[in-house]
Amino acid sequence: MAKANEQAGDLGPILAELRGAGIETSGGIALALNERGIPTARGGEWSPMQGSRVVSKLEAQAG
Numbered sequence: 001m002a003k004a005n006e007q008a009g010d011l012g013p014i015l016a017e018l019r020g021a022g023i024e025t026s027g028g029i030a031l032a033l034n035e036r037g038i039p040t041a042r043g044g045e046w047s048p049m050q051g052s053r054v055v056s057k058l059e060a061q062a063g
Contacts, residue, residue, distance in 0.1 A: 009058070
């Protein structure tokens with residue numbers, strides 16, 4: 001869990017960039033992260049659910 005939270009923080013700038021480019025859906029975020037070759041905290045590929053969770057973690061960290 002700590003590794004996932006740390007990765008969520010690391011992905012903050014990338015997710016902001018994706019959102020700035022109009023990518024808002026969980027599936028779109030997952031696809032973009034996979035296309036960039038960014039692995040999940042466990043080293044796998046992103047699914048829409050994981051995309052949603054990382055966005056939620058960042059929003060919770062922001063406050």
